[in-house]
Amino acid sequence: MSLIVNTEEEKDLFRRAGKLAGEVHHELSKIVAPGITTWELDELAEKIIRDAGGIPTFKGYRGFPCTLCVSINEEVVHGIPSKHKVLKEGDVISLDVGATFRKESSNGKKLDYIGDTAITLPVGKVSDRVLKLIEDTKISLYAGIRAAISGATLDEIAGPIEDIAKANSYGIVREYGGHGIGYSYHEEPFILNYRTGSKTRLKPGMVIAIEPMFNLGGDRVKVKKDKWTVVTEDYKPSAHFEHSLLIMEDGAPEILTRRPGEEI
Ligand code: MF3
Ligand code: CO
Ligand code: CO
Numbered sequence: 001m002s003l004i005v006n007t008e009e010e011k012d013l014f015r016r017a018g019k020l021a022g023e024v025h026h027e028l029s030k031i032v033a034p035g036i037t038t039w040e041l042d043e044l045a046e047k048i049i050r051d052a053g054g055i056p057t058f059k060g061y062r063g064f065p066c067t068l069c070v071s072i073n074e075e076v077v078h079g080i081p082s083k084h085k086v087l088k089e090g091d092v093i094s095l096d097v098g099a100t101f102r103k104e105s106s107n108g109k110k111l112d113y114i115g116d117t118a119i120t121l122p123v124g125k126v127s128d129r130v131l132k133l134i135e136d137t138k139i140s141l142y143a144g145i146r147a148a149i150s151g152a153t154l155d156e157i158a159g160p161i162e163d164i165a166k167a168n169s170y171g172i173v174r175e176y177g178g179h180g181i182g183y184s185y186h187e188e189p190f191i192l193n194y195r196t197g198s199k200t201r202l203k204p205g206m207v208i209a210i211e212p213m214f215n216l217g218g219d220r221v222k223v224k225k226d227k228w229t230v231v232t233e234d235y236k237p238s239a240h241f242e243h244s245l246l247i248m249e250d251g252a253p254e255i256l257t258r259r260p261g262e263e264i
Contacts, residue, residue, distance in 0.1 A: 002180040002188050004205035011246065013101050014207055017054065018115030018244050018256025021099040024048050025119050026260045034089045034124050038070040042081035049099050057098025057114050061185060064228065069096040074235040076173055076213055076221050078228045089124035092134065094240040111183045116209045117257035118242035129216065130237055133170065137214045137239035140164040142264055144210040148245055148253045154191055154198035161212045162194040171215035176230065178210040181244060204249045211242035
């Protein structure tokens, strides 16, 4: 069963976590440029989160070593930051960050309130096709968000995302997708970016992440030898956007990870 957030106190913890994650992207996007390493991006992200009293969600999660997932070009998600990975003109990078505020419940259990969000950015000048891939993936996230109202089925979220990919002949990553967010990160429901016939419905108080991943080539992906980095099988570039949302009683969801100045 997925977490249902009822109290204002808990909603505010999710809001704080989401806002902090959004601020990390706002700051990172200012320094993404040819010549910077993905390690430097990771260091800045960790500093921003810790300075705000938060915890980097991903660091140590299932053994992941860093604060950010940074995925370059054919890397789809879960790329590991490294001092040897230097961004160059024409790259496309996805930055995924999680920020946690931890609280101890009355019975001593650790409860994590998490914001999980991803953006894809061009490094310097990229081809028009890649720019359009980035833009279309972002728009598909917004289309999914618009559908994320109480009572909607998972297919009603996936439908508009899938339609945008199909209309532009992008590959849709099939093995990964969005998810519920609970006190220890990922939980049900898993929210794929294509229709599956799912009749599972959203309920008020659920916190979910929607995260479309589109490829310039085919659907297929594989995991590299480092056991984390997911790459496209045909090595074509990929884009990824993600927001964490709070499902409302009626109307549009609250976008917890909205970035400063982000227009939707
Ligand atoms: N941030 C990813 C997601 O959106 C999951 C990252 S798992 C990690 O669901 F271990 F790499 F952090
Ligand atoms: Co994420
Ligand atoms: Co996620």
